[in-house]
Amino acid sequence: MDILSQDIMYLPGVGPKRKEILSKELGIWSYRDLLEYFPYKYVDRTKIYLLSELSADMPFVQVKCKILSYEEFEVGKRRKRIVAHATDGHGICDIVWFNGTKYIYQNYQLDKEYIIFGKPTYYNGRFQFSHPDIDDASQLQLNDMGMQPFYITTEKMKKAGITSRAMEKLTKTLLSKLTTPLDETLPSFITSPLHLISRDAAMRKIHYPKTVDDTQRARVRLKFEELFYVQLNILRYASDHRRKYRGDIFNRIGAQFNWFYTHNLPFELTGAQKRVMHEIRADMMSGKQMNRLLQGDVGSGKTLVALMSMLIAIDNGYQACMMAPTEILAEQHLQTIKEFLKGMNLRIELLTGIVKGKKRKEVLAGLLDGSVHIVVGTHAIIEDKVQFQNLGMAVVDEQHRFGVEQRAKLWSKSDNPPHILVMTATPIPRTLAMTIYGDLDVSIIDELPPGRKPIQTIHKYDDQMTSLYQGIRQQIKLGRQVYIVYPLIKESERIDLKNLEDGYAAMCEIFPDFKLSKIHGKMKDKEKEAEMQMFVSGETQILVATTVIEVGVNVPNASVMIILDAQRFGLSQLHQLRGRVGRGAEQSYCILVTNRKLTKETSKRIDIMCDTNDGFEIAEADLKLRGPGDLEGTQQSGIAFDLKIADIARDGQLVQMAREEAQKIIDSDPTCQKNEYKLLWDRLKALRKTNINWAAIS
Ligand code: ADP
Ligand code: MG
Numbered sequence: 001m002d003i004l005s006q007d008i009m010y011l012p013g014v015g016p017k018r019k020e021i022l023s024k025e026l027g028i029w030s031y032r033d034l035l036e037y038f039p040y041k042y043v044d045r046t047k048i049y050l051l052s053e054l055s056a057d058m059p060f061v062q063v064k065c066k067i068l069s070y071e072e073f074e075v076g077k078r079r080k081r082i083v084a085h086a087t088d089g090h091g092i093c094d095i096v097w098f099n100g101t102k103y104i105y106q107n108y109q110l111d112k113e114y115i116i117f118g119k120p121t122y123y124n125g126r127f128q129f130s131h132p133d134i135d136d137a138s139q140l141q142l143n144d145m146g147m148q149p150f151y152i153t154t155e156k157m158k159k160a161g162i163t164s165r166a167m168e169k170l171t172k173t174l175l176s177k178l179t180t181p182l183d184e185t186l187p188s189f190i191t192s193p194l195h196l197i198s199r200d201a202a203m204r205k206i207h208y209p210k211t212v213d214d215t216q217r218a219r220v221r222l223k224f225e226e227l228f229y230v231q232l233n234i235l236r237y238a239s240d241h242r243r244k245y246r247g248d249i250f251n252r253i254g255a256q257f258n259w260f261y262t263h264n265l266p267f268e269l270t271g272a273q274k275r276v277m278h279e280i281r282a283d284m285m286s287g288k289q290m291n292r293l294l295q296g297d298v299g300s301g302k303t304l305v306a307l308m309s310m311l312i313a314i315d316n317g318y319q320a321c322m323m324a325p326t327e328i329l330a331e332q333h334l335q336t337i338k339e340f341l342k343g344m345n346l347r348i349e350l351l352t353g354i355v356k357g358k359k360r361k362e363v364l365a366g367l368l369d370g371s372v373h374i375v376v377g378t379h380a381i382i383e384d385k386v387q388f389q390n391l392g393m394a395v396v397d398e399q400h401r402f403g404v405e406q407r408a409k410l411w412s413k414s415d416n417p418p419h420i421l422v423m424t425a426t427p428i429p430r431t432l433a434m435t436i437y438g439d440l441d442v443s444i445i446d447e448l449p450p451g452r453k454p455i456q457t458i459h460k461y462d463d464q465m466t467s468l469y470q471g472i473r474q475q476i477k478l479g480r481q482v483y484i485v486y487p488l489i490k491e492s493e494r495i496d497l498k499n500l501e502d503g504y505a506a507m508c509e510i511f512p513d514f515k516l517s518k519i520h521g522k523m524k525d526k527e528k529e530a531e532m533q534m535f536v537s538g539e540t541q542i543l544v545a546t547t548v549i550e551v552g553v554n555v556p557n558a559s560v561m562i563i564l565d566a567q568r569f570g571l572s573q574l575h576q577l578r579g580r581v582g583r584g585a586e587q588s589y590c591i592l593v594t595n596r597k598l599t600k601e602t603s604k605r606i607d608i609m610c611d612t613n614d615g616f617e618i619a620e621a622d623l624k625l626r627g628p629g630d631l632e633g634t635q636q637s638g639i640a641f642d643l644k645i646a647d648i649a650r651d652g653q654l655v656q657m658a659r660e661e662a663q664k665i666i667d668s669d670p671t672c673q674k675n676e677y678k679l680l681w682d683r684l685k686a687l688r689k690t691n692i693n694w695a696a697i698s
Helices: 015-026 031-035 102-107 155-159 164-177 188-194 199-207 212-244 255-264 271-284 302-315 327-340 357-369 404-411 430-436 462-477 490-510 525-536 571-578 600-611 615-626 652-668 675-690 692-697
Strands: 041-044 061-075 079-087 092-097 113-118 121-123 126-130 133-136 147-150 291-296 319-323 348-351 374-377 391-397 419-424 441-445 456-461 481-485 516-519 542-545 558-563 589-594
Touching: 015 155, 031 164, 041 212, 061 092, 113 126, 147 164, 147 212, 164 199, 188 212, 188 652, 199 212, 212 430, 212 652, 212 675, 255 302, 271 291, 271 302, 271 419, 271 441, 291 302, 302 319, 302 327, 302 391, 302 419, 319 327, 327 348, 327 374, 327 525, 348 357, 391 404, 404 419, 456 462, 456 600, 462 481, 462 558, 462 589, 490 516, 490 542, 516 525, 525 542, 558 571, 571 589, 571 600, 571 615, 589 600, 600 615, 652 675
Parallel strands: 092 126, 291 419, 291 441, 319 374, 319 391, 348 374, 391 419, 456 589, 481 542, 481 558, 516 542, 558 589
Antiparallel strands: 041 147, 061 079, 061 113, 079 092, 113 133, 121 126
16 A cells, blocks of 8 residues: 555554544545645744844744743732743843643753743843743754744644644654655656756655755745646646537627617727627637636726627527626616617517516526527526527626536536626736636736726725715715715624614715615615616615625716725725726715724725725735635635645746646647656546545536
8 A cells, every 4th residue: 555545543643532633623634644734834943042142023033041940920810920030151031931830840840951942022131932832952853953844733733732843743753654755746847847846855845844945945846736737627627628519600790780889889999898809709700619708897898898799699690698696787787788789679688586477487488489689687597497599608797706617507508508708897816817717718808998087095084974974965966976885794694784774874864965775685676676776867866785786886977985894895895896986987986984993904905995996906916915715706616725835826926837837738638648648647637536626627
C-alpha cells in the first residue's frame, strides 16, 4: 500500500483519540491529509535576541533566558496573574500568564535555560512577554531553529494538546517516514521552464523550511499545481462540451432585427455595444454553441444587446428566453422589451411564479407550439414542465444568482443546446472569471451611453441626517425621485422588516408633503408590483426599500440613492445599489450613511466607493478585502473555493500562468490520448474522484 494512504492513527504521536479529533476538526484521516495540511505562516526563528537589543516595535522575537523567581498577583476573586522574572545576563524581562495554573510551575523550573518566543511589550520599565511559546533550550535542536511553521488549530484541538507546535512535530515525524521521494504530479516540460521545484522538495520545504526562500519556492510550486489542475479540468470540460454539441447556425439578419434597428431603436448604439454584437454574431454563425459572459457595469446597456441577440434568433426561426433573478426584475425586463418592440408583431410573454392558472397554461402551450417568440421570466422558465418548440437563444441576467447547474438545465431545453448569453453587472476580476466561468467566453461593455454624468458618492454619519433631509427635499422639488435603502440580513428578517417599517413610518413623518412607496421581500407579489409601479410612474417621490431593489431596477428619474447602515453592505452590493441612480441625464448622488464606529476595513470600503465609479476597480478591491470565498454568488456558482493553498485573490499571476499551461495541453491533446500527457490525465482523473468539488465544475 502507498504509505500516504496509511491511517493517521498509526503515525507515532497520534493514536485513536487524536485521530478522532484530527479527522473531525480538520478532515485529516490519512498521512496524505496531514501532508496536505499546510502551514498558514512562518516565523523566522534563526536569530536569538539579547534582552538589551529589544525594542517595543519588534514583532515576535525569541530570547534565551533563565527564570529567576515567580511572583503572583490576585486578579479579581479567584484568578491569579503569574509573573516570572527572567534574565539572559544582558537584562531582565517578565513572563506573564493571566490565568495561572500549576502547570507553569511544574514545567518551567528556576535556573534552567529556556527559549522564549513572543511579542515583547514595554511595561513598568522592562520588557514583558505574555503567554509566550517556551521551549527547553537544551532540547531544541539547532536545525529546529529555522523558519517555524504555524498551523491553524481549533479550540477543541488545543484542549486536547494538539497545538500548532504539536502539528509541527507530527508533520516532521511524517516527513522522516517518507524515505522515498514523493511521486511527481507535474511533468518536467512544465516544471523546468517555470523553474518549479519538485513535488517532493516542495512538500518537505513547506513543512520544514530552513530559509524564507524555501517557503516561497515551496508555495509557488504547490499553488501552481493546484491552480493548474483546476484550469485543466475546466478547459477539458469546455472542450468536451464544444465537441459534443454543435450550435444552431444563425446566419440571417432578417426582418425583425432590421425593423427594430431602423424604426424602433431610439438611440445610437455605443461603440462597445456594437463590438459586443459583432462578437455575439460571430459565435452564432460559428456552428458551435455560444456560451458567452457579458460583463458590463450597471447602466451600460446590456439589456439592449440581449434583445438584439434574441431578435436574431427569431429571424432564424427560433424562440428566445430571458431569465432574471427576481420577479420585479423579470417584469421590468418584460416592459422594457415590449416598449422596445412596440408595433412589431411578436408575442412576448411573462413566466414567473405569479403567472398562474389559465394564463400559465396559455403561455406554456404557446411555448410548445412556437407561437410565443420571447418569454421573459424567473427560474420558473427552467422548470421541467416548461417546454419549447425550438429554443435557440437564452439570456440569463445577473449571473451571480444563477449557477452552473441552472445553466445545464437550460441546455437540456432543446435537442441542441441553445446559445447562451449570461449577463452580469457585478464585474468579476479576470482571474476569478477564469476560475468560476472558465468555460465561458467573455465580452465586456466598457463604455456607458453618452450624456451620463458620473454619480457623486458622499459619506455621511448618522448624526448628520437633518442636513441630508434638506438635500432630499431640494432634489424632489427639482422633480427628482429618491431611494432610501435599509440593510437586510437573512438571519434576522424579522428585525430587518421592523427596521424597514419603522424607517418608513419615520420618513412619512419627516416628509409629510411627499408621497412614499415601500417595498421589501416579504410583501405579496401583487403588492410589491403596485408599490413599485407607483414609483416608476412618478406618483410617489420616495421609495423606501430593502435590497430587493438591488438588481436591475430602472427608474431614470431617480437621482438620489441613500443607503443607511452602509457599513453593513459589501462593496459589490453597494456598487449595485448605487447603479440604480445615474441613469438619466441629471447629476445623481449616492449617500452612504454609517455610524461613527467604523472598522478599518469598513472605512476602506466607504473610501473606495467615494473614490471610484468603476465597477472593475471595485470588484478587484472587493476580492482583495474579502477573499474569493466570500464574494457574492461564488457559493451558488457551483464551485466552492476550498483551494488548499492557492488564493485566487492574491495569486492572480499564478492563475494566469496555470491557465496558459493548461490551454497548451488541451490544444495539443483535446481528446486526452497522447502518452506524453498520461501523467496529467491520470492525475486529473484521480483528483476528480477524491475531491467532491470537482464534480461541481463538470
Ligand atoms: P444594464 O442592464 O447594463 O444595467 P440597461 O440595459 O438597463 O443597463 O440600460 C440602462 C439604460 O440605458 C436604459 O434606459 C437603456 O434604454 C439605456 N441605453 C442603453 N443603450 C443605450 C445607448 N446606446 N444610448 C443611450 N441609452 C442607452
Ligand atoms: Mg440590467
